[in-house]
Amino acid sequence: MNTKEWFRRIPNLIPGLTTVVVLNFASGLLMILQAVFLAKIVTDVFLNDRNRGDVMMPIALLFFVILLRAVATGLSDKASGDVSLRIREDLRMSLVRHLFQLGPVYLRRERTGELVNSAMNGIEQVDVYATKYLPQMAHAFLIPVAVWCLVIGTDIWSAIILAVTAPLIPIFMILIGKGADSIAKRQWRALSVLGGHFLDVIRGLTTLKVFNRSRAQVEIIERITDTYREATMQSLRVAFLSALVLELLTTLSTAVVAVMLGLRLLHGNIDFHRAFLVLLLAPEFYLPIRMIGTQFHASMNGIEAAKRIFEILDTQPLVQGGTRRIVEVIQSQTGEADDHNARVSCFEHESPISIEFDDVSFAYPGSEVNALEHVSFCVPAGKTVAIVGASGAGKSSLFDLLLGFARPLQGQIRINGVALSEFELSDWRAHVSYVSQTTHLFPGTILENICRARQGASVAEALEAARLALVDEFVCRLPHGYTTRIGEDVQLSGGQIQRIAMARAILKRAPVACFDEPTSQLDMVSEQALQASLETALQGRTALVAAHRMQTVRRAHQIVVVESGRIVEQGTHADLVSAGGTYQKLWAFYNDGAIFDTAAREFVPEGARV
Numbered sequence: 001m002n003t004k005e006w007f008r009r010i011p012n013l014i015p016g017l018t019t020v021v022v023l024n025f026a027s028g029l030l031m032i033l034q035a036v037f038l039a040k041i042v043t044d045v046f047l048n049d050r051n052r053g054d055v056m057m058p059i060a061l062l063f064f065v066i067l068l069r070a071v072a073t074g075l076s077d078k079a080s081g082d083v084s085l086r087i088r089e090d091l092r093m094s095l096v097r098h099l100f101q102l103g104p105v106y107l108r109r110e111r112t113g114e115l116v117n118s119a120m121n122g123i124e125q126v127d128v129y130a131t132k133y134l135p136q137m138a139h140a141f142l143i144p145v146a147v148w149c150l151v152i153g154t155d156i157w158s159a160i161i162l163a164v165t166a167p168l169i170p171i172f173m174i175l176i177g178k179g180a181d182s183i184a185k186r187q188w189r190a191l192s193v194l195g196g197h198f199l200d201v202i203r204g205l206t207t208l209k210v211f212n213r214s215r216a217q218v219e220i221i222e223r224i225t226d227t228y229r230e231a232t233m234q235s236l237r238v239a240f241l242s243a244l245v246l247e248l249l250t251t252l253s254t255a256v257v258a259v260m261l262g263l264r265l266l267h268g269n270i271d272f273h274r275a276f277l278v279l280l281l282a283p284e285f286y287l288p289i290r291m292i293g294t295q296f297h298a299s300m301n302g303i304e305a306a307k308r309i310f311e312i313l314d315t316q317p318l319v320q321g322g323t324r325r326i327v328e329v330i331q332s333q334t335g336e337a338d339d340h341n342a343r344v345s346c347f348e349h350e351s352p353i354s355i356e357f358d359d360v361s362f363a364y365p366g367s368e369v370n371a372l373e374h375v376s377f378c379v380p381a382g383k384t385v386a387i388v389g390a391s392g393a394g395k396s397s398l399f400d401l402l403l404g405f406a407r408p409l410q411g412q413i414r415i416n417g418v419a420l421s422e423f424e425l426s427d428w429r430a431h432v433s434y435v436s437q438t439t440h441l442f443p444g445t446i447l448e449n450i451c452r453a454r455q456g457a458s459v460a461e462a463l464e465a466a467r468l469a470l471v472d473e474f475v476c477r478l479p480h481g482y483t484t485r486i487g488e489d490v491q492l493s494g495g496q497i498q499r500i501a502m503a504r505a506i507l508k509r510a511p512v513a514c515f516d517e518p519t520s521q522l523d524m525v526s527e528q529a530l531q532a533s534l535e536t537a538l539q540g541r542t543a544l545v546a547a548h549r550m551q552t553v554r555r556a557h558q559i560v561v562v563e564s565g566r567i568v569e570q571g572t573h574a575d576l577v578s579a580g581g582t583y584q585k586l587w588a589f590y591n592d593g594a595i596f597d598t599a600a601r602e603f604v605p606e607g608a609r610v
């Protein structure tokens with residue numbers, strides 16, 4: 001990745017780095033001026049026998065230059081710190097924003113630990129490369145050139161030695177650093193795998209303990225740690241070697257200049273002032289080039305981290321979305337001219353939004369099997385459609401598509417007759433209450449977690465939603481009630497989390513409700529009780545509800561039965577029970593305790609098996 005590419009990726013880098021480079025250069029020029037004054041003062045005092053009055057002016061100027069240099073260095077450090085903060089903030093924000101755009105379907109494919117490593121360690125390393133290594137590269141070119149220009153005017157032979165030895169340093173650097181990128185790549189990969197695996201192990205700790213597999217996992221982590229350690233040691237070896245070679249070359253080169261100057265001074269071929277000035281400048285000529293060596297190791301890691309971060313940023317979202325807003329479509333269909341009124345009628349009254357799946361087929365990225373095949377059904381405005389099917393039938397995939405997390409391979413989803421792809425996705429999602437199978441609660445109180453559902457919701461509204469979702473039942477037993485901090489004061493059960501998710505959905509009051517197994521973790525009694533609240537919440541909403549529990553689906557206006565991604569039946573509960581198909585068997589199982597006949601691979605009523 002070249003520097004141009006970096007500037008293209010991080011536009012904020014250019015002004016900040018230009019300031020740093022200019023200030024560094026100014027500090028370098030002041031260093032040259034400092035050497036000039038020092039050489040003059042020493043020559044005047046020790047060789048020219050000047051009195052104190054004559055050298056007071058140059059000494060004052062020397063102190064002034066030293067002061068100016070300190071200011072320039074301080075400003076440069078400050079500017080570098082500012083750029084560093086900005087880069088870290090910008091990159092982290094772009095990464096987070098882009099991950100939001102990529103959505104849950106992308107995130108499910110990636111290892112969370114690896115992504116966290118890129119967002120935390122990776123960005124730190126990119127920052128070191130961008131704010132330390134890149135300006136140092138410019139410094140390592142500008143200062144030697146400036147010093148050399150002064151030396152050539154002072155002593156041509158020393159200038160020739162500097163010109164001959166200087167290119168040797170980058171040549172050796174290139175030779176040593178040849179394999180360094182592959183080592184850095186290995187090191188970065190090992191760190192990412194370690195991060196990902198560590199998180200997986202922490203998350204799966206209970207399962208590992210139960211299956212007595214924790215020892216094996218510890219060994220795997222040990223193996224990955226070993227790979228990481230080896231790669232780091234290898235990388236450090238290259239870094240030390242390059243630093244050593246640089247030190248050696250620069251010390252030898254400075255020594256050659258010093259010896260040459262000494263000999264010529266002895267033979268009277270150069271005067272003391274010029275020789276002393278060149279001797280002061282020679283180490284400064286090599287210093288910026290030497291500094292590159294010390295940052296070489298960090299720069300390689302920065303490049304590897306940047307490649308991964310930019311790869312994520314380059315990943316195209318599965319769904320792009322359009323520009324149309326729901327309220328505009330509703331206005332054009334109802335003739336309501338006022339934007340506010342249209343929105344109020346959408347959220348407060350019976351939902352005017354209808355949904356249609358038209359011949360939709362879909363496969364997850366990287367999967368060769370279609371999760372959905374030619375699925376067609378409608379959810380009329382204000383009605384509830386239930387999706388029933390075995391595990392893996394494709395129910396959650398319908399929600400992934402409807403929420404715009406993925407795009408159908410074939411067919412279309414329409415909202416009030418308009419293709420979903422034409423809508424601005426964030427606007428569309430603002431009209432949907434979604435309860436997924438895995439609810440995430442954020443650090444904070446129970447009340448804060450519920451209030452997240454709707455900006456500006458009052459505490460009274462949140463408490464009412466919580467009461468409807470039966471959150472009250474367990475919160476009243478907690479010492480701090482609704483201000484109990486989740487994860488700190490209390491650990492919640494799956495069923496309790498599900499109730500909070502329902503409270504959020506009720507509070508959002510969106511015209512469309514998407515519930516994926518909303519009561520799967522509740523006991524029978526709580527499920528029955530929540531069912532009533534659910535029906536109240538869904539009253540007049542356009543709802544799509546997936547459920548294993550038949551109690552949840554039976555009162556739906558329409559039931560769609562899915563098997564292996566295909567719709568096998570659809571109709572009302574009464575229609576399907578009398579149709580004698582899959583639904584009827586599921587219903588029989590639910591009511592009569594029918595059992596699954598493994599030979600026939602179907603449910604049969606109890607006693608029917610011979």
Ligand SMILES: Nc1ncnc2c1ncn2[C@@H]1O[C@H](COP(=O)(O)OP(=O)(O)OP(=O)(O)O)[C@@H](O)[C@H]1O
Nearest residue numbers: 108364367371389390391392393394395396397398
């Ligand atoms: N992220 C994914 N990548 C690849 N395939 C997936 C992904 N998520 C689900 N699938 C596959 O798609 C098919 C449908 O899965 P889906 O989650 O929609 O089923 P479901 O009916 O919701 O199951 P459950 O009731 O267990 O939640 C399954 O075969 C599953 O293996």
